Amino acid sequence: MDNRFIDKLRNFSELSAEAILALRQATDHPRSIQARRDLIREGDRPGPVFVILDGWACRYKILPDGGRQILAYLMPGDCCDLHVGLLAEMDHSIQTITSAAVATVGRDQMEEIFSCHPEVGRAMYIAQLVDEGTMRAWITSMGRRSSIERVAHLMCELYIRCRNIGLTTDMVVSLPFSQILLADSLGMTPVHLNRVLKELRSRGAMELQRGKLIIVDPKRLVQIAGFDENYLHRRFRPAGESRQINDHLDNAR
Amino acid sequence: MDNRFIDKLRNFSELSAEAILALRQATDHPRSIQARRDLIREGDRPGPVFVILDGWACRYKILPDGGRQILAYLMPGDCCDLHVGLLAEMDHSIQTITSAAVATVGRDQMEEIFSCHPEVGRAMYIAQLVDEGTMRAWITSMGRRSSIERVAHLMCELYIRCRNIGLTTDMVVSLPFSQILLADSLGMTPVHLNRVLKELRSRGAMELQRGKLIIVDPKRLVQIAGFDENYLHRRFRPAGESRQINDHLDNAR
DNA sequence: CGCTGGATTGACTCGGATCAAGTCGAGTGG
DNA sequence: CCACTCGACTTGATCCGAGTCAATCCAGCG
Known part of the structure; x- marks a missing residue:
């Protein structure tokens, strides 16, 4: 069975067989979510880590005047916020675009994987750096x-x-x-x-x-x-x- | 002697006296840099971590047509890229705006501080999350x-x-x-x-x-x-x- | 078969870019 | 001390890209 999340992390860092197993177990029972459902909203306390295994989602913000700005697209393999609860509240919302398969990994479980398999944390950190680069490219696009x-x-x-x-x-x-x-x-x-x-x-x-x-x-x-x-x-x-x-x-x- | 970098991190996480000492030592001899000098350029291999202790700097990108887009402002206490060399090359440049006091902390030194004082890594991680939130706000501004x-x-x-x-x-x-x-x-x-x-x-x-x-x-x-x-x-x-x-x-x- | 939300097209308006002159202030050198 | 220079700031006139408003078209669907 394919798991694009694991595939993606393996691109970023060598993962031990045990790490892969742990990740597979953590994401083995994704929920099936309809299109246009919020996974989490601006103002919410960050909850579990969401992992998109199939389908598309996006980060977005709503402005006072009702306007909407999409901030990023999330595709299979992407995960939202290994925030791991460091921040008090979300500064944006996340919504599915299509129907999607989304695994939710509890914070404690994620922490455990990180401490047992530091290379997973490393890989996810790289993924986050790439996401940041993408945001910079978006700012550049919008501005210039x-x-x-x-x-x-x-x-x-x-x-x-x-x-x-x-x-x-x-x-x-x-x-x-x-x-x-x-x-x-x-x-x-x-x-x-x-x-x-x-x-x-x-x-x-x-x-x-x-x-x-x-x-x-x-x-x-x-x-x-x-x-x-x-x-x-x-x-x-x-x-x-x-x-x-x-x-x-x-x-x- | 004040060190805005340490002040900032202390806002994010309780730091032990030893951690503070280690950070102070690492940033104790900042270089004095003139205005409008690149600290690092797009395409460069990420080097040491830069810590701005005084003055202003910015991240920016230059477009093929010569246009420039500022991506973020760096002020005293901010640091650039605890990348720690995970990425192969910079996707943007960093330049001082005013003359500035900038400490450069080697990757190995940074790693050592992280492993001895995990709360420092945590604090810097939070700082990075805030920077991401700021980028999202910028995207929203430019778009809507x-x-x-x-x-x-x-x-x-x-x-x-x-x-x-x-x-x-x-x-x-x-x-x-x-x-x-x-x-x-x-x-x-x-x-x-x-x-x-x-x-x-x-x-x-x-x-x-x-x-x-x-x-x-x-x-x-x-x-x-x-x-x-x-x-x-x-x-x-x-x-x-x-x-x-x-x-x-x-x-x- | 009509309903509904997205896609498409036209007419008109307007925010912001472009082009072009100044003006002002901080250095610099005579 | 004053003239010169060089950026950056201001302001005006004009143009154009993109927004707004409004019809219409179209496909999927209850």
């Missing part, structure tokens, strides 16, 4: 990129992340996001996002249709986005056949 | 706030952070930032920032003049910004007389 660059950049990121965990091997990837959701990620209106997508389509760079992202011309997309994947710190991926398709994007720069 | 809200929000944040470390006790704080720097933080042009500052002045909310931020009407400023300081997680601050002035902002909501 035009809307078409921003859209292209996000699509590059999502595509690479999907590839990294083996969700695709060609230039198509399932991306079940509404345009409203994407607009809330990119700081633009759904109307304008729609027009930008049209423009990207007409330039022959990419298409987004019925939950599917199709990279038509990786080279062009990367060039439009000004995409440099260094912030995703793939350095930790094992070498292997899966590299070759990333190279499509790499070489296109 | 108007320019005047964004400016007001940043000023609220900087003011509170200065207050938290005792840089001010009234409504004035020294903020030696050029408008160009601020514009690069907020994703706007210096010209437009200038007009927004004028507007904030004319609304009687705040003034920014010759490196000094003056909060004229905290209530109004907070209201313009839609500021909620929960993301700064002050929960960890010790209670004390210093609270009363934060309350000016708190109550204004």
Whole structure:
């Protein structure tokens, strides 16, 4: 049985067989959660660690005026907040986008795994550093990129992340996001996002249709986005056949 | 002799006398660095941990077109990247804004302190979580706030952070930032920032003049910004007389 | 078969960028 | 002590990207 969480951590740090077993046990009985359900809300006391094993989720904030800003996408293998309760309350909410399989690991259990298998803590720490790099890239996008660059950049990121965990091997990837959701990620209106997508389509760079992202011309997309994947710190991926398709994007720069 | 780094960590976690001594020794001989000097650049291998003891610095990224995006401000007590070399390369640069006193703590030394005094690691981990919360607030600002809200929000944040470390006790704080720097933080042009500052002045909310931020009407400023300081997680601050002035902002909501 | 929420398109408006002149203040050198 | 210089700050005029408002289209679904 595959467990993308463990796969991801193994990319970051060598894990002992015992560590893997412990992680497998901790995440073996995920709950099945419907789409658009909050896992935790801003203001809540951080609870267990959530591990997404299947499906998509997002971090977000709601503003006083009702506006919503998506802060990060969580995909299979990602986990929310090894906060382990260090902070008194959540400064944002987390919600499923699609129906999802989510394991909840109690804090005490997580602590025990960390102390028995320090390499797990190390791997999760690296994962967090990568997430931080991603946030910095988002800030940069919102501040200094035009809307078409921003859209292209996000699509590059999502595509690479999907590839990294083996969700695709060609230039198509399932991306079940509404345009409203994407607009809330990119700081633009759904109307304008729609027009930008049209423009990207007409330039022959990419298409987004019925939950599917199709990279038509990786080279062009990367060039439009000004995409440099260094912030995703793939350095930790094992070498292997899966590299070759990333190279499509790499070489296109 | 004051050491704002230690002060800050003590807010987050009880530190033993030995831990404090070890930290003091590690940061006792800061280098004096001129304004506008890079401490480390995007692409570099992460080196030692930098601890800002005096002055200001910032994280930033440069885009292909030459644009710059400020990602975070580092003030006395902040430290950059207990990365401890987990990542292969920096995804952004760090530069001093003013002349600054910066201690560099070698990775091995940092590791030793962590293993001898786990509470130090804990405190630094909390500091990092707060920094993440700040990044999320920035993403939210850039994505969903108007320019005047964004400016007001940043000023609220900087003011509170200065207050938290005792840089001010009234409504004035020294903020030696050029408008160009601020514009690069907020994703706007210096010209437009200038007009927004004028507007904030004319609304009687705040003034920014010759490196000094003056909060004229905290209530109004907070209201313009839609500021909620929960993301700064002050929960960890010790209670004390210093609270009363934060309350000016708190109550204004 | 009508309902509903997302996607798409058009018309119009407006916030913020761009371009272009100044102005001001702190150094610097004569 | 004053003229010169160089940044940074200000202000005005104009332009354009993106928001707003409003119809319409479309697919999935009870």
